[in-house]
Amino acid sequence: MIAKLRRRLLHTPLFYKILWANIAIVALGAVAGTVITVWHVTAFPDQEHYPLIALFAGAGVVISVLVNQWVLRKALEPLDRLQTAVEAIRSGSRNVRVELGDNSDERFDRLAEAFNQMLEQIEHDSQRLRQLSHQILQAQEEERRRLAHELHDEAAQSLTSLLVHIRLLERAQNPAEAQRHIQELRELTARALEDVRRVALDLRPKxxxxxxxxxxxxxxxxxxxxxxxxxxxxxxxxxxxxxxxxxxxxxxxxxxxxxxxxxxxxxxxxxxxxxxxxxxxxxxxxxxxxxxxxxxxxxxxxxxxxxxxxxxxxxxxxxxxxxxxxxxxxxxxxxxxxxxxxxxx
Missing domain, CATH: 3.30.565.10 (Histidine kinase-like ATPase, C-terminal domain)
Known part of the structure; x- marks a missing residue:
């Protein structure tokens, strides 16, 4: 029962924590001041009562400051945890999360939850970016491999055939044989040009x-x-x-x-x-x-x-x-x- 009541008090919104603390200070101060003042007037009717009133006023101010400071410090602990997480992220840490703890309220809980979700989304996006960067590099290498394969198997072979037929042309024994080699060279050149044109069009069709x-x-x-x-x-x-x-x-x-x-x-x-x-x-x-x-x-x-x-x-x-x-x-x-x-x- 006590633990349940404690949890409810700790999860009370900040506004009501401060309000109830000040109500308690005023009520207890009024009761205590009245009791002591009545006793003092009864026991010492001939003495002045103003110093006692001043004492109560000073004590009330001190108690109010101390109690409100303590309540605010406890109530704002979630913001302190959030600030700590922000500083950790600023220093380079990426696996930081804000722990809600017992001493919080609904608004702080929503703020911490939104902050944690934002961090998780940033981490997810970072992983996705790294993955995509890796895939882009793989895709580039695959495209280069494909182009190298096509250039080697088609254009390079056509150029090699051109060199062979040029040598055959140089060794031609008569005009008819030379004419035949020239016709073959023309066909090989047209084929090589078509291969290069096709590769270029694959890269970026005009x-x-x-x-x-x-x-x-x-x-x-x-x-x-x-x-x-x-x-x-x-x-x-x-x-x-x-x-x-x-x-x-x-x-x-x-x-x-x-x-x-x-x-x-x-x-x-x-x-x-x-x-x-x-x-x-x-x-x-x-x-x-x-x-x-x-x-x-x-x-x-x-x-x-x-x-x-x-x-x-x-x-x-x-x-x-x-x-x-x-x-x-x-x-x-x-x-x-x-x-x-x-x-x-």
Missing amino acids: ILDDLGLAAALEWRVDELNKAHGLQASITIEGMERRLPREMELVFYRIAQEALSNVCRHAQAKKVAVSLHSDGRRCILEVVDDGVGFDASRLDGRKGDGLGLIGMRERIAMIGGSLEIASRPGAGTRIKAQAPWPQTEG
């Missing part, structure tokens, strides 16, 4: 800057049909005006990554790309009939893989969202959408 997102996606689908033998199609609606360049690049990279995943992993026969606007949003969808996967296991962190994480981060930069729907054996649908800008890009 058509995206010149003609916009719709034309770039149509070109990408055409290239997919030619290079991979997929039955790829594209539908574009409501895209009469261009998006800002940043949005066009985001949607293009998402489509590029989605189509790359289809070629590498989906084992699909058909893929459909859709780009449309309903006046308020720009929506991109890539749907395939491949092997699919268990989308319910994606957690937005490790389960997504670098490609899907990159899509989420890209679309988030322009205030959009990404939806992934897939089941084993039922294909995959990736939907990216973002608000249509109020002004033209």
Whole structure:
């Protein structure tokens, strides 16, 4: 019973702690002063009573100061703990939390809880930033590895073949043989130029800057049909005006990554790309009939893989969202959408 009463008193709001303490001081002082004054008047009727009144007044002031100081010091202990936590964070510590303790009230509890939640969110965001930085480095290395592989296996081999045919041309015995080697050199040079052009377009298609997102996606689908033998199609609606360049690049990279995943992993026969606007949003969808996967296991962190994480981060930069729907054996649908800008890009 006493412990329960103590907890209730300790959790009393600061205003009422101070109010009740001063009420107690006034009440006890009034009672004690009256009793002692009556006794003094009765016992010493001929003596002056003003010094006694002054003594009571002085004692009341001292007691009031001491009691209020003690009550305030105890009541403000949660703020002292909060200040200690702030100083610890300022000095570089990141695993600090404010303990509520017994001596608190609802407002201090809410303040401490909000402070702790803020620290946890900062720690979560810091971990997320470190994770994303690591993933960005991995993605950069993967892209460099892919480019090195393509340059070595295609452009470098074409250039090597050029050197071989130049040597054969130098050793030609007659004009007809030389003419044949010249024709082969012309074909090899055209192939090498096409390989370099394709790698450059993969990095940054010029058509995206010149003609916009719709034309770039149509070109990408055409290239997919030619290079991979997929039955790829594209539908574009409501895209009469261009998006800002940043949005066009985001949607293009998402489509590029989605189509790359289809070629590498989906084992699909058909893929459909859709780009449309309903006046308020720009929506991109890539749907395939491949092997699919268990989308319910994606957690937005490790389960997504670098490609899907990159899509989420890209679309988030322009205030959009990404939806992934897939089941084993039922294909995959990736939907990216973002608000249509109020002004033209």
